[in-house]
Amino acid sequence: MATSVPNRLPGGKNSTAEKLLVAASELMIERSSIEISLSDIAQKSGANAALVKYHFGNKDGLLLALLARDAATEMSNLEYLLAQPITSTAKLKLHIAGIIRAYHRFPYMNRLIHYLLHETSANSADEVSKFFVAPLLDFHRRLLAEGVSRGEFRPTDPVLFYTSLIGACDHLFFGRHAMSRATGVGPVTDEVCRQYIKHMETLICGGILTQAEEAAAAG
């Protein structure tokens, strides 16, 4: 990351750094790929490629800053959600929809997370853990505790819950290519997202068993 103090505009935003992030984001959406070059980003933003180095250190630094920017928006939504005067169940459903919509709105987010966690420096992976994994896990911990204390949720381990919920949401976007090839399953459209949100809400809240079966299993 840049060690120099960025040149800030009155609005508090650094306009060149912002432009570079916007350009990178738009390029990744246009190409459905995170394979973009520094010179592509520079050309699209109208800035000099050397400014990427000045503001972000290198391309991975820029990608990390972009992910941090998108994640920050999502994480502040979580705090807002937790404070709402609604049931824990309603919060959980809104959260499930929120994760799936965020992945859909930033189609590169999921790829960036995997790339920064597994294929770059340990430092990048630590950063992703810090601004993405840790706050999300902390939110799950608090939401589950609240739901259990209100008698809405069964006692559930937050780490295991995080793993299953994030894994399931992530896989709609990460695993879809493989399914298209195997089975003629189409791409992730708005309609597929809506269906998956409904599927996940139903599955996470009530499971797959019919009520009669569940009562029999419990009885």
Add this chain to the structure above:
Amino acid sequence: MATSVPNRLPGGKNSTAEKLLVAASELMIERSSIEISLSDIAQKSGANAALVKYHFGNKDGLLLALLARDAATEMSNLEYLLAQPITSTAKLKLHIAGIIRAYHRFPYMNRLIHYLLHETSANSADEVSKFFVAPLLDFHRRLLAEGVSRGEFRPTDPVLFYTSLIGACDHLFFGRHAMSRATGVGPVTDEVCRQYIKHMETLICGGILTQAEEAAAAG
């Protein structure tokens, strides 16, 4: 893949090809990584590196053959499971445990699937879809239909179900590094696997809501 007819032993197994697969598998387990070189594989197996080319075309061909070998065992278990005289719910629970144990037994399997699907030729991705994704999805389709017809399961879309179940199981192994960094969560031990199997069985079958909440939501 090799176009020449492999030199087979009386038992029907090609001993050099087998040795190379075993060596690659052992190396990946020892190193907890799929980053192994052709010369490492050759050295460990005692075979000449040129034989990898002869039998598998190249290293990706060898990795694909290894994944196919491991997947074939798992897929034949699915057919056996479906034919058992037990409830659909019992089959589903055994299947969940089976997926998690297979990923745990072959710790490189999950990484190999991601690597072959996303970072190699379209041909490798097609192969992985054909011998891994398609048969697993087909199994889910049949198990769900059976469970619904017996009144055990709610009607559930098999593609969405596949996505959520495989994504959740996969993430225990794919996402764990990030969680360790963020939160001090430990590695995936036998005990963690057992806990996750129990968590997933409970979540997929009955969801997170208490019975009272679920009855209220349905009523």
